[in-house]
Amino acid sequence: MTTTTPEDVRRVACVGAGVIGGGWVAHFLARGYDVTAWDPAPDAEARLRRLVDAAWPALTRLGLAEGASQDRLTVAATLEEAVADAQFVQESAPEKLELKRDLLTRLDAAAPPGVVIASSTSGYPMTDMQTTAADPGRLVVGHPFNPPYLIPLVEVVGGERTTAEAVAWASRFYEVAGKSVITMKSEVPGFIANRLQEALWREALHMVANGEATVQEIDDSITEGPGLRWAFMGPMLTFALAGGEGGMAHMLDHFGPSLKSPWTRLEAPELDKDLYDAVVAGCDEAAAGRTIADLVAERDQGVIDVLRATGRLPRQAAGHAEPKGTM
Numbered sequence: 001m002t003t004t005t006p007e008d009v010r011r012v013a014c015v016g017a018g019v020i021g022g023g024w025v026a027h028f029l030a031r032g033y034d035v036t037a038w039d040p041a042p043d044a045e046a047r048l049r050r051l052v053d054a055a056w057p058a059l060t061r062l063g064l065a066e067g068a069s070q071d072r073l074t075v076a077a078t079l080e081e082a083v084a085d086a087q088f089v090q091e092s093a094p095e096k097l098e099l100k101r102d103l104l105t106r107l108d109a110a111a112p113p114g115v116v117i118a119s120s121t122s123g124y125p126m127t128d129m130q131t132t133a134a135d136p137g138r139l140v141v142g143h144p145f146n147p148p149y150l151i152p153l154v155e156v157v158g159g160e161r162t163t164a165e166a167v168a169w170a171s172r173f174y175e176v177a178g179k180s181v182i183t184m185k186s187e188v189p190g191f192i193a194n195r196l197q198e199a200l201w202r203e204a205l206h207m208v209a210n211g212e213a214t215v216q217e218i219d220d221s222i223t224e225g226p227g228l229r230w231a232f233m234g235p236m237l238t239f240a241l242a243g244g245e246g247g248m249a250h251m252l253d254h255f256g257p258s259l260k261s262p263w264t265r266l267e268a269p270e271l272d273k274d275l276y277d278a279v280v281a282g283c284d285e286a287a288a289g290r291t292i293a294d295l296v297a298e299r300d301q302g303v304i305d306v307l308r309a310t311g312r313l314p315r316q317a318a319g320h321a322e323p324k325g326t327m
């Protein structure tokens, strides 16, 4: 393993500089790192600099780290040059298994010994990508969300041959670099968030294909509905509030039977005692001491904040003027 601590990292290499690689470059520059990028496309440098330029006003509004500058970006002529003195490498090449496998093998051969190399893959397990690398122990998944310079989440997970130290190092590094990290205990294709997004996405495609809903109706159903809550409260706690004062336990007693109704093409799991208890206990844990009344108040304020932030709060609703100074 590298002797550089996550806190001491100054130089980051980004390999593949499209939508996500470019977004990572913007994020790391805004956090004050020196960034070296490499991408084989002939127009890659111009594209990358345009992306960083376009992101910079938003990043400036958010607040740049001391010393952060677009001048800290170097575009290397070769992959080897890009990673030669990197202290962390983020790979964001196209989502093709063979390509990732070969690229990670080359990166492993070229990067300084022990330096952690992360892949932005949206769903490949690292076990499938690390098969030909000489030092697979340092290869991890660091899955971001678009755009990586604004969406905090990174899902970190290793493969069967990744060391626990590399996973812990990467998780800590992302935290130091300003990300929200979920370190997964085991490899699941699609990780956590993309499995959830994909379930929704597949159902949406089925509904369009079958003429059950239009594209506009699908988008409105989320942006005018559950999406307003998900910005600040996840689907578990949100549904716990559907159980009123009885919380998740009552929600499951009341609506559990509808799992057997054909509400989705995804097969429902058996709502047995283990699953029931795990969900109820998980909600209690997530509530972290907040009562149902606290959560309801939090949710209501959150929805108002999101409506206001997105310019959708009516000045007057149902003939009542918005009370001054209360929202």
Ligand SMILES: NC(=O)C1=CN([C@@H]2O[C@H](COP(=O)(O)OP(=O)(O)OC[C@H]3O[C@@H](n4cnc5c(N)ncnc54)[C@H](O)[C@@H]3O)[C@@H](O)[C@H]2O)C=CC1
Pocket (backbone or CB within 6 Å): 015, 016, 017, 018, 019, 020, 021, 038, 039, 040, 041, 044, 091, 092, 093, 094, 095, 099, 103, 120, 121, 122, 123, 143, 144, 145, 146
């Ligand atoms: N687009 C998205 O919303 C998200 C994508 N990802 C993941 O990020 C990775 C990159 O995806 P995008 O940025 O969307 O793709 P993209 O197509 O925008 O960019 C890919 C870049 O890789 C370059 N490239 C091609 N061959 C390469 C090679 N052998 N070595 C290095 N670079 C190479 C291309 O020139 C291009 O600039 C994929 O693994 C994808 O699954 C992860 C999260 C979100």
Ligand SMILES: C[N+](C)(C)CC(=O)CC(=O)[O-]
Pocket (backbone or CB within 6 Å): 122, 144, 145, 146, 194, 197
């Ligand atoms: C579309 N996508 C599967 C590449 C999306 C992601 O991986 C994450 C995101 O940004 O939603």
